Amino acid sequence: MLFRVEMTVNLPASMTRAEASDIKQRERDYSHRLQREGKWRHLWRIVGSYANISIFDVRDAEELHELLSALPLYSYMQINVQALCRHPSSVYDDDR
Amino acid sequence: MLFRVEMTVNLPASMTRAEASDIKQRERDYSHRLQREGKWRHLWRIVGSYANISIFDVRDAEELHELLSALPLYSYMQINVQALCRHPSSVYDDDR
Amino acid sequence: MLFRVEMTVNLPASMTRAEASDIKQRERDYSHRLQREGKWRHLWRIVGSYANISIFDVRDAEELHELLSALPLYSYMQINVQALCRHPSSVYDDDR
Amino acid sequence: MLFRVEMTVNLPASMTRAEASDIKQRERDYSHRLQREGKWRHLWRIVGSYANISIFDVRDAEELHELLSALPLYSYMQINVQALCRHPSSVYDDDR
Amino acid sequence: MLFRVEMTVNLPASMTRAEASDIKQRERDYSHRLQREGKWRHLWRIVGSYANISIFDVRDAEELHELLSALPLYSYMQINVQALCRHPSSVYDDDR
Amino acid sequence: MLFRVEMTVNLPASMTRAEASDIKQRERDYSHRLQREGKWRHLWRIVGSYANISIFDVRDAEELHELLSALPLYSYMQINVQALCRHPSSVYDDDR
Amino acid sequence: MLFRVEMTVNLPASMTRAEASDIKQRERDYSHRLQREGKWRHLWRIVGSYANISIFDVRDAEELHELLSALPLYSYMQINVQALCRHPSSVYDDDR
Amino acid sequence: MLFRVEMTVNLPASMTRAEASDIKQRERDYSHRLQREGKWRHLWRIVGSYANISIFDVRDAEELHELLSALPLYSYMQINVQALCRHPSSVYDDDR
Amino acid sequence: MLFRVEMTVNLPASMTRAEASDIKQRERDYSHRLQREGKWRHLWRIVGSYANISIFDVRDAEELHELLSALPLYSYMQINVQALCRHPSSVYDDDR
Amino acid sequence: MLFRVEMTVNLPASMTRAEASDIKQRERDYSHRLQREGKWRHLWRIVGSYANISIFDVRDAEELHELLSALPLYSYMQINVQALCRHPSSVYDDDR
Numbered sequence: 025m026l027f028r029v030e031m032t033v034n035l036p037a038s039m040t041r042a043e044a045s046d047i048k049q050r051e052r053d054y055s056h057r058l059q060r061e062g063k064w065r066h067l068w069r070i071v072g073s074y075a076n077i078s079i080f081d082v083r084d085a086e087e088l089h090e091l092l093s094a095l096p097l098y099s100y101m102q103i104n105v106q107a108l109c110r111h112p113s114s115v116y117d118d119d120r
Numbered sequence: 121m122l123f124r125v126e127m128t129v130n131l132p133a134s135m136t137r138a139e140a141s142d143i144k145q146r147e148r149d150y151s152h153r154l155q156r157e158g159k160w161r162h163l164w165r166i167v168g169s170y171a172n173i174s175i176f177d178v179r180d181a182e183e184l185h186e187l188l189s190a191l192p193l194y195s196y197m198q199i200n201v202q203a204l205c206r207h208p209s210s211v212y213d214d215d216r
Numbered sequence: 217m218l219f220r221v222e223m224t225v226n227l228p229a230s231m232t233r234a235e236a237s238d239i240k241q242r243e244r245d246y247s248h249r250l251q252r253e254g255k256w257r258h259l260w261r262i263v264g265s266y267a268n269i270s271i272f273d274v275r276d277a278e279e280l281h282e283l284l285s286a287l288p289l290y291s292y293m294q295i296n297v298q299a300l301c302r303h304p305s306s307v308y309d310d311d312r
Numbered sequence: 313m314l315f316r317v318e319m320t321v322n323l324p325a326s327m328t329r330a331e332a333s334d335i336k337q338r339e340r341d342y343s344h345r346l347q348r349e350g351k352w353r354h355l356w357r358i359v360g361s362y363a364n365i366s367i368f369d370v371r372d373a374e375e376l377h378e379l380l381s382a383l384p385l386y387s388y389m390q391i392n393v394q395a396l397c398r399h400p401s402s403v404y405d406d407d408r
Numbered sequence: 409m410l411f412r413v414e415m416t417v418n419l420p421a422s423m424t425r426a427e428a429s430d431i432k433q434r435e436r437d438y439s440h441r442l443q444r445e446g447k448w449r450h451l452w453r454i455v456g457s458y459a460n461i462s463i464f465d466v467r468d469a470e471e472l473h474e475l476l477s478a479l480p481l482y483s484y485m486q487i488n489v490q491a492l493c494r495h496p497s498s499v500y501d502d503d504r
Numbered sequence: 505m506l507f508r509v510e511m512t513v514n515l516p517a518s519m520t521r522a523e524a525s526d527i528k529q530r531e532r533d534y535s536h537r538l539q540r541e542g543k544w545r546h547l548w549r550i551v552g553s554y555a556n557i558s559i560f561d562v563r564d565a566e567e568l569h570e571l572l573s574a575l576p577l578y579s580y581m582q583i584n585v586q587a588l589c590r591h592p593s594s595v596y597d598d599d600r
Numbered sequence: 601m602l603f604r605v606e607m608t609v610n611l612p613a614s615m616t617r618a619e620a621s622d623i624k625q626r627e628r629d630y631s632h633r634l635q636r637e638g639k640w641r642h643l644w645r646i647v648g649s650y651a652n653i654s655i656f657d658v659r660d661a662e663e664l665h666e667l668l669s670a671l672p673l674y675s676y677m678q679i680n681v682q683a684l685c686r687h688p689s690s691v692y693d694d695d696r
Numbered sequence: 697m698l699f700r701v702e703m704t705v706n707l708p709a710s711m712t713r714a715e716a717s718d719i720k721q722r723e724r725d726y727s728h729r730l731q732r733e734g735k736w737r738h739l740w741r742i743v744g745s746y747a748n749i750s751i752f753d754v755r756d757a758e759e760l761h762e763l764l765s766a767l768p769l770y771s772y773m774q775i776n777v778q779a780l781c782r783h784p785s786s787v788y789d790d791d792r
Numbered sequence: 793m794l795f796r797v798e799m800t801v802n803l804p805a806s807m808t809r810a811e812a813s814d815i816k817q818r819e820r821d822y823s824h825r826l827q828r829e830g831k832w833r834h835l836w837r838i839v840g841s842y843a844n845i846s847i848f849d850v851r852d853a854e855e856l857h858e859l860l861s862a863l864p865l866y867s868y869m870q871i872n873v874q875a876l877c878r879h880p881s882s883v884y885d886d887d888r
Numbered sequence: 889m890l891f892r893v894e895m896t897v898n899l900p901a902s903m904t905r906a907e908a909s910d911i912k913q914r915e916r917d918y919s920h921r922l923q924r925e926g927k928w929r930h931l932w933r934i935v936g937s938y939a940n941i942s943i944f945d946v947r948d949a950e951e952l953h954e955l956l957s958a959l960p961l962y963s964y965m966q967i968n969v970q971a972l973c974r975h976p977s978s979v980y981d982d983d984r
Contacts, residue, residue, distance in 0.1 A: 068204040072967035085299040103360035107277040108164040168295035181971040199840035203949040260396040264487035300356040373491040391552035395469040452588040456679035492548040565683040583744035587661040644780040648871035684740040775936035779853040836972040876932040
């Protein structure tokens, strides 16, 4: 099942450069793993913002929440989720 | 170049059932053609709404506007466009 | 899978009293059927508004969209959908 | 009487991990108690957010405010309350 | 139980002067009756708007919805409802 | 002259429990005095929020601003003011 | 007592040119009269909009509502009112 | 040329009482000077808020920005600017 | 003096194709004239919308309002105006 | 390809005057370079705000994001980006 997810990151001013670098590296590793597993199907940067638009392909909302709440940056993100379904005019097999 | 496009349709109450049926058929045909040409890369239905979220892959904003303004339903849509770019953590070759 | 759905109805001024009465009756019948099938799990009126808050229990977003778009009042509603999941502090077996 | 309540939690950055763990445990205990007493009738997690949607069944607004303002996390929450009433199409006895 | 209710009226352009005059008279009569019965406790005009702020004193949300949905102008109003409760600093006996 | 006033309190995280307790006590005393003088005509708690809805009866906007800006919690409040006037359908002598 | 008033005009499409011309003339006459009487103290056009920002000097909210609701264009306006008072740094005698 | 300017002040919690007192005094002096020079034509307090509505009369936007950015409180203000022009119904010579 | 102007067009459904074609032609001619006179300095289409972003270079707000209110499409537009001034980091002579 | 970019700066209260002075100087130098290279085509100050409206002329969204994210003030800015295209009524060769 597909979800559009929009994440906006706000790192606290008190976070040191080393902490920020470490947490971003762990975020990247985690994101790579979910992408390779086929759960995080698309990932785009919003131009000019520390934010992304993503498409997740998961079993259900339960699994999506588990994956999102395990993001290393989870506490520093505002996340917006929207359930998607197949569009009757879509010709793509994987847009569902 | 990639754009996220969100289209919400509002057909006027005065449109007859036949007119609506005809314009939706032309919209579907046009959409199929753009999808086959690779310009309309993704197309999802927003659950519970006469609306979609799409990803367009076009040469530039000029081409996007030409494609969108030629939509049969263009006069009855509210369209929101957001420029995307490659996310540094994306592992996908076609997310750009 | 659970969804919170909020529906607000706006009947067009041009609809006759008989048409309104008929479509509301069909809406009620359809709603009763979905409730008896266990798909429409809760249905509350928002005080002072021609609107409701509902909980749907469906297979996935695909099924939810099918059910909602078949509502007799669908063309006259603004619908807002939010995916829910189990809360770790919930003691209820059916809140999932 | 039924109320839809939406709670969004924002823990201050200055709160230690131990303090957070303690207050969350007390919140869970308190929530369990209200659920067992039948006052907190439903409790769902909003996907991707440190937030919930709940249904409370209380004598009146006075009792609801007492229950909410006694939540251990009360000072760290934004709470939105909406009065509900029975929907004429509802078939459920307890949706009131 | 007390509720703050805000009503904003939008009469359709197609309503004749006679129809408007008639419906307003019925609205006034109905309002007078509810005020005399002690259900509609306060009623103020918002300066410069065809709108009011009211305080209702009713048994519960069920009764409030019955009273509001029977307003002659109900179909032409946008209504916003907020549950109130006693303020710990209030010295008034009837502010509850 | 009547005003609807809505006050929402945000105490800074740095305020100690003793300071909070002291300022709230002074707020209560001040509020009691204004209520007894007939200037602060109504005071209700908004359910689930550290906020109130009030009705002030003052000579003019000048006096209202003097009273509000002397509130002990004034620096920690967001205040919204709306001028009211007599509603033609009101039967109450003191709703003006 | 001073109020900032913002009026935005929306003439219905069905109004004929002659009707519009007539109602605007009556609006202008009425406005001139209130200005000469010192009640409508300032009147500015918002650039690029069929809207104005005004300062009214009236006895109280009651009088303001009487003056505004007698505007020939009243039914076609959205009006926003804000109570003003003397600023402690103002050097002007008539800014109160 | 006339501008409506709305300023809302937010002093940081870390500012000492002496600093606040000093900066407010300098703000007042600066404001008095601009009023005497005829640049700051009106200055009203918004009731219940640490905010004002002002009318500036300046050569152009360049001069307005110079005057505003030199306000002692400038770093602590949110400022909203709107260009005004003469209203065709105004009878006042200085409302332009 | 420079202004950013944003115009969004909404043609009424009742306008015939011939009327629309005629008014758009007059709009284009008028726009060309203002551009050649150097008053309408920039004109861009917002992608996917019947809207534009423009930069006007005029004597003052008075002249801007005259030019905008003479647009053939003026009655069918929502117009938003923002005063600009020279940015201290700009290297361009005509960005003022 | 053209983009309208709006940047609003919020320097943290903890930044020293020397740090602020240094980062602003680097911002200015960087801005000058991009303007001389023809990438940052226009730069205006929004009157009364620490904010600007800019027009960028870049190869695509990828290049725009690289340029913006390299701004010395990038971490302290809220940035809003809108893709532009040629307006059919524009007479300017460089408005594309």
